[in-house]
Amino acid sequence: MNITNDVFYVGVNDHEIDLFEGMYDVPNGMAYNSYVIVDDKIVVMDSVDQNFGDQWLSNIAEVVGDRKPDYLVVQHMEPDHSANIARFMEEYPDAVVVSSEKAFTMMNNFFSTDFSDRRIVVAEKDTLTLGRHTLTFVTAPMVHWPEVIVTYDNADKILFSADGFGKFGALDVDEDWACEARRYYFGIVGKYGEQVQALLKKASSLEIEKICPLHGPVLTENLGYYLDLYNTWSSYGSESEGVVIAYTSVYGNTKKAVHLLAEKLKENGCPKVAVTDLARDDMAEAVEDAFRYNKIVFATTTYNGEIFPFMREFINNLTERGFKNKTVAFMENGSWAPMATKVMSKMLNGCKNLTFTENTVTILSALSDASKSQIVALAKELTK
Numbered sequence: 001m002n003i004t005n006d007v008f009y010v011g012v013n014d015h016e017i018d019l020f021e022g023m024y025d026v027p028n029g030m031a032y033n034s035y036v037i038v039d040d041k042i043v044v045m046d047s048v049d050q051n052f053g054d055q056w057l058s059n060i061a062e063v064v065g066d067r068k069p070d071y072l073v074v075q076h077m078e079p080d081h082s083a084n085i086a087r088f089m090e091e092y093p094d095a096v097v098v099s100s101e102k103a104f105t106m107m108n109n110f111f112s113t114d115f116s117d118r119r120i121v122v123a124e125k126d127t128l129t130l131g132r133h134t135l136t137f138v139t140a141p142m143v144h145w146p147e148v149i150v151t152y153d154n155a156d157k158i159l160f161s162a163d164g165f166g167k168f169g170a171l172d173v174d175e176d177w178a179c180e181a182r183r184y185y186f187g188i189v190g191k192y193g194e195q196v197q198a199l200l201k202k203a204s205s206l207e208i209e210k211i212c213p214l215h216g217p218v219l220t221e222n223l224g225y226y227l228d229l230y231n232t233w234s235s236y237g238s239e240s241e242g243v244v245i246a247y248t249s250v251y252g253n254t255k256k257a258v259h260l261l262a263e264k265l266k267e268n269g270c271p272k273v274a275v276t277d278l279a280r281d282d283m284a285e286a287v288e289d290a291f292r293y294n295k296i297v298f299a300t301t302t303y304n305g306e307i308f309p310f311m312r313e314f315i316n317n318l319t320e321r322g323f324k325n326k327t328v329a330f331m332e333n334g335s336w337a338p339m340a341t342k343v344m345s346k347m348l349n350g351c352k353n354l355t356f357t358e359n360t361v362t363i364l365s366a367l368s369d370a371s372k373s374q375i376v377a378l379a380k381e382l383t384k
């Protein structure tokens with residue numbers, strides 16, 4: 001695949017993977033992207049997952065023909081991109097690795113060598129001239145690991161963005177970009193909004209015509225759309241007006257209450273109501289929705305004097321990613337000593353700029369006239 005006349009795609013699609021990063025469900029597989037820039041000098045941008053070394057090297061060989069790569073630029077050391085570095089260096093014994101100081105330390109940890117006689121260490125704004133193309137390296141610490149660099153090609157105005165602007169899903173499956181890019185962003189990079197903001201600020205001074213990430217499609221049109229979404233996500237703004245109701249239910253009584261609340265919210269004209277069963281639906285999707293919409297209702301049972309485990313996991317997922325700037329409501333169920341609202345409030349204590357609703361819902365085992373009235377009042381408050 002040609003990205004431009006002399007930039008080529010040499011990445012791979014993975015449909016065998018069960019969980020990305022050992023955690024994320026990827027029903028449409030995953031792409032590990034890699035690119036080759038052919039100029040007076042030839043550069044390969046990043047490697048791929050360990051299971052795809054043969055295919056990757058064969059893709060490179062097809063692009064370079066009789067020539068050989070001069071450089072391997074390593075932007076990120078997570079193994080989904082770095083696993084084949086040592087193999088590449090054996091295959092091309094004259095090639096040199098170009099990467100950040102921290103990445104070379106990680107190479108030593110992963111491969112017991114930092115290629116000390118075959119390496120170029122680059123730092124902020126260092127450049128590498130290939131002929132027509134000059135690459136400028138920009139540090140992007142914690143987007144998504146500390147060693148990360150991104151790379152700007154001045155000739156074709158391409159930003160090689162490492163994990164930034166990536167998504168779940170292989171490239172041979174057609175699907176909406178934002179849904180799986182958002183789930184990927186909040187799952188993987190969500191904690192590092194501040195660092196993503198810093199990178200966006202650096203990128204704003206560049207004239208960018210194409211974004212080549214390490215996962216997901218090359219972005220070539222309407223780049224403002226993607227940059228705007230990244231700006232919203234990384235600044236912890238809400239992308240859409242709506243209410244997420246995240247719940248757990250043991251015997252179905254909390255679920256009935258949740259569906260009654262959803263019905264009342266819709267009756268009141270709420271623009272979007274997203275209901276998620278934390279025990280059964282995808283946790284990463286629930287996390288994505290919590291950051292996406294401006295209001296959230298946490299609904300769960302008291303359990304062992306605490307809260308139901310899936311809700312605990314969900315709230316932990318939010319707090320460790322810097323959850324903030326939302327309107328929050330609680331719905332608790334408890335047959336003899338309801339504690340859930342108290343426990344959930346405490347868990348969210350450190351989150352900034354949360355507005356708690358005046359109305360909460362307490363269910364004593366099953367819906368009653370009293371709890372139904374609380375639901376009506378909460379729906380009214382959330383849609384006023």
Ligand code: FEO
Pocket residue numbers: 076078080081144145163214215
């Ligand atoms: Fe795609 Fe952070 O590795």
